[in-house]
Amino acid sequence: MLNKRHEIARGIANELLPAEQDVDAAILHNARLTILVIEGRKASRVPLATGQEGLDFIAKANSRLVEARGLIAQAHAAFRQTQSEVGLDAFSYGDVAECPPPSATGLSLVSSQRVA
Known part of the structure; x- marks a missing residue:
């Protein structure tokens, strides 16, 4: 059963890390596109x-x-917690740095309402 969990976790990591990138x-x-639009108009x-x-x-x-980037980071932290819950703490799945605990990500969703 541990091998199956490890295989599934590896598959998730193989998709999660590229999604982050x-x-x-x-x-x-998109930032470069923004710059080109502004510079193109001026030119x-x-x-x-x-x-x-x-x-x-x-x-x-x-x-x-x-x-979306923030949500993916939150998902990553949640999956790290799940990894611990299913007994896979001894394994690493390709993170380049230690994952912070979910409460330490400093990420939160904000309202998209505009202030007038």
Whole structure:
């Protein structure tokens, strides 16, 4: 039974760690896109409002990507707790650093409501 649990945990880690890397990469790509939109508008000497709607969508997407990053980090911490609960503390699944306990992540969800 321990071998089966170990196999399942390894499979989860093999997907979780790339998901963490992918969301970071998506945030970086989106940040570069934001820069290119701003610099492109300035270089082409068009009015400030040009491309604003697209820029708004990019900003919203980036906010959601950052939120997703936090949720993935929380999932990672929760899976680390599950690893302990099922008796797999002796195993490592590819983390590059020690996982903080869930209460030490410093992550929390915030309301997306705008303040006027």
